Amino acid sequence: ANSTNTTSIKKNAALLGFDYDYIVIGGGTAGLVMASRLSETARVAVIEAGGYYEVDNGNYSTVPGLALASPFLSTAEDYPANPKMDWGFLSASQPHASDRIIHYPQGKTLGGSSALNTMAYHRGTKGAYQLWADLVADQSYTFSNLLKYFQKSSHFTAPNLTKRNTPNATVQYDATAFDNALGGPLQVSYSNYVDTTATWMARALQSIGLPESTVGFNSGVLSGFGAWITMTIDPVNATRSSSQTSYLEHVANHKNLDVLSHTNVTRILIDPFSKTAFGVEIVRQNGAVNFLVANEEVILSAGAFGSPRLLMLSGIGPADVLKEHRIPVFSNLPGVGQNLWDQVLVPVETGVNTPSGAQVEANPVTNAEAINEYLKDAAGPYSSPGAYIAFEKIPQELRSNFSSEAQSALAWFPSDWPEVEYVGGSTVNSDGVSQGVCTAVLVAPLSRGNVTIVSSNFADQPVIDMGWFSHPADREVAVAAIKRCREALASKEVASVVTGPEVVPGASIQTDDEILAFAEAVATPIFHAAGTCAMGKKGDPNAVVDTQGRVFGVNSLRVVDSSIFPIAIPGHPQSSVYMLAEKIADDIKSSTCS
Numbered sequence: 053a054n055s056t057n058t059t060s061i062k063k064n065a066a067l068l069g070f071d072y073d074y075i076v077i078g079g080g081t082a083g084l085v086m087a088s089r090l091s092e093t094a095r096v097a098v099i100e101a102g103g104y105y106e107v108d109n110g111n112y113s114t115v116p117g118l119a120l121a122s123p124f125l126s127t128a129e130d131y132p133a134n135p136k137m138d139w140g141f142l143s144a145s146q147p148h149a150s151d152r153i154i155h156y157p158q159g160k161t162l163g164g165s166s167a168l169n170t171m172a173y174h175r176g177t178k179g180a181y182q183l184w185a186d187l188v189a190d191q192s193y194t195f196s197n198l199l200k201y202f203q204k205s206s207h208f209t210a211p212n213l214t215k216r217n218t219p220n221a222t223v224q225y226d227a228t229a230f231d232n233a234l235g236g237p238l239q240v241s242y243s244n245y246v247d248t249t250a251t252w253m254a255r256a257l258q259s260i261g262l263p264e265s266t267v268g269f270n271s272g273v274l275s276g277f278g279a280w281i282t283m284t285i286d287p288v289n290a291t292r293s294s295s296q297t298s299y300l301e302h303v304a305n306h307k308n309l310d311v312l313s314h315t316n317v318t319r320i321l322i323d324p325f326s327k328t329a330f331g332v333e334i335v336r337q338n339g340a341v342n343f344l345v346a347n348e349e350v351i352l353s354a355g356a357f358g359s360p361r362l363l364m365l366s367g368i369g370p371a372d373v374l375k376e377h378r379i380p381v382f383s384n385l386p387g388v389g390q391n392l393w394d395q396v397l398v399p400v401e402t403g404v405n406t407p408s409g410a411q412v413e414a415n416p417v418t419n420a421e422a423i424n425e426y427l428k429d430a431a432g433p434y435s436s437p438g439a440y441i442a443f444e445k446i447p448q449e450l451r452s453n454f455s456s457e458a459q460s461a462l463a464w465f466p467s468d469w470p471e472v473e474y475v476g477g478s479t480v481n482s483d484g485v486s487q488g489v490c491t492a493v494l495v496a497p498l499s500r501g502n503v504t505i506v507s508s509n510f511a512d513q514p515v516i517d518m519g520w521f522s523h524p525a526d527r528e529v530a531v532a533a534i535k536r537c538r539e540a541l542a543s544k545e546v547a548s549v550v551t552g553p554e555v556v557p558g559a560s561i562q563t564d565d566e567i568l569a570f571a572e573a574v575a576t577p578i579f580h581a582a583g584t585c586a587m588g589k590k591g592d593p594n595a596v597v598d599t600q601g602r603v604f605g606v607n608s609l610r611v612v613d614s615s616i617f618p619i620a621i622p623g624h625p626q627s628s629v630y631m632l633a634e635k636i637a638d639d640i641k642s643s644t645c646s
């Protein structure tokens with residue numbers, strides 16, 4: 053590209069009506085917030101590689117109880133591909149996870165990963181956002197300063213006690229963590245069903261010192277507590293609330309928002325002399341290539357893997373990588389694609405004699421009733437992806453065995469940042485018998501991964517290396533977390549329902565080495581990748597964008613999505629993605645108004 057090109061591309065785009073104030077790349081979770089908010093006052097195009105998930109994935113994407121049932125969500129290397137919904141990213145072989153190659157699903161549809169996720173909604177801890185604010189030297193990132201953006205994005209509905217109707221699953225919450233007067237589009241409510249086995253798993257977790265929080269998980273406190281958490285479910289018909297059903301529908305009548313679906317952005321156009329982003333190269337479904345122009349800014353919201361990939365393909369990233377692939381370097385930013393935070397999960401399962409939602413669905417007669425109940429009343433097992441969730445730092449009895457290296461590495465995290473999340477739920481075995489499940493998730497991971505390109509061609513998939521268990525502390529925490537799940541399931545409070553020997557990992561796995569080998573063999577992602585275009589102070593080794601998402605070294609280009617998190621907030625990230633996009637949309641609108 054040269055500036056003559058820039059001028060002629062701009063002229064042509066103006067003639068064809070292909071010019072906008074803002075172009076948003078990626079109609080996913082953050083992208084649709086940006087497009088929706090910016091189109092309140094400006095002309096915006098949002099470009100999304102996928103289409104409508106209601107068409108491409110039907111019930112799997114809309115019915116909460118089927119949230120994890122889409123076959124393509126398998127993380128096995130030979131997963132059944134669904135290129136209409138998922139990017140099909142594969143990891144590099146993971147040396148500390150039995151050399152496995154992992155399929156890492158990422159939404160390719162309007163709504164992005166908010167159309168695939170398991171709908172858990174909660175916020176991180178006050179200490180985590182304080183750490184974020186301190187790392188980026190911007191106190192607007194403390195929890196108290198961010199609260200208005202969490203609130204601006206969400207609409208809270210209290211649990212429907214008649215429909216929920218399960219003993220021992222009464223929800224405690226703090227309604228003041230929300231402010232419906234702000235008109236937030238994202239629906240946040242509770243499942244209209246709780247399976248009996250999950251209530252026993254909650255009891256098991258409470259028995260090991262994780263009582264139910266009296267305020268829930270939206271007020272900045274997680275560690276030491278459990279909760280029946282809020283979910284992104286529309287309470288009226290118990291369907292998924294995604295960025296598409298919330299933000300995009302919210303502005304469906306905005307004449308100045310163009311949605312280009314089934315369209316890939318293959319490159320960001322950057323003027324080489326002024327180092328200014330002025331548009332994008334797109335490839336439509338029929339193969340046609342067009343250039344669109346942004347007179348104000350290009351906003352990249354292509355997700356934790358898609359955003360660093362597109363920056364590198366456009367000449368922004370580590371100079372050595374770009375040169376290797378003969379990509380002209382517009383901004384040498386070594387942090388692009390680095391600092392990948394990923395949380396892994398490992399399960400413990402045992403047979404139980406209690407009923408579960410999975411059991412209801414596995415039996416054709418009860419399944420027909422459950423479908424009817426869902427369609428008629430928006431209730432029953434299909435209305436719920438839910439489970440009981442609890443967070444803790446590994447307690448002293450177990451952490452006193454940690455190596456001094458692990459103890460000092462873990463001391464980096466704030467005191468209220470939990471090390472493990474436990475998800476208490478249920479599944480069913482091939483004989484139709486319920487299994488109680490305690491899943492442990494490492495939410496203070498110290499291993500870091502990266503994502504990189506293998507060529508200058510958009511058609512070549514990037515390579516993701518999650519780096520799982522590469523830090524020794526993560527290995528020690530995984531072993532301790534599995535022991536805690538075992539302790540919960542062996543507690544006398546649940547002895548009356550637990551039947552037979554443990555199913556997973558199984559009684560033969562006992563020593564720390566055996567437990568670690570088990571964790572490495574079965575660990576999967578919980579799909580919370582973040583941090584690959586990290587926000588930071590100019591000059592910090594990993595910093596790619598400033599605290600308003602502006603890319604260092606290139607004008608008129610921002611990144612706004614989970615890739616700019618400097619740290620992965622403990623637990624489930626979607627609330628923070630919506631919050632962050634609301635915050636930066638506000639920054640943009642207030643700077644253009646003043």
Ligand SMILES: Cc1cc2nc3c(=O)[nH]c(=O)nc-3n(C[C@H](O)[C@H](O)[C@H](O)COP(=O)(O)OP(=O)(O)OC[C@H]3O[C@@H](n4cnc5c(N)ncnc54)[C@H](O)[C@@H]3O)c2cc1C
Pocket residue numbers: 077078079080081082083099100101102125157158159160161162163164165166168169170171172173174315316317318353354355356358359362578579580581612613614615624625626627629
């Ligand atoms: C299976 C799964 C379960 C999860 N469960 C939970 C949960 O229960 N709770 C929770 O809080 N979080 C959960 N998450 C994580 C959460 O959903 C994500 O962190 C969040 O949605 C990421 O938002 P984003 O805007 O960064 O990216 P995305 O929402 O993934 O958006 C990126 C968008 O950009 C598009 N795109 C990318 N490249 C291009 C290109 N070149 N051209 C055009 N379009 C492009 C993509 O198609 C996509 O639509 C889950 C994620 C997954 C995948």
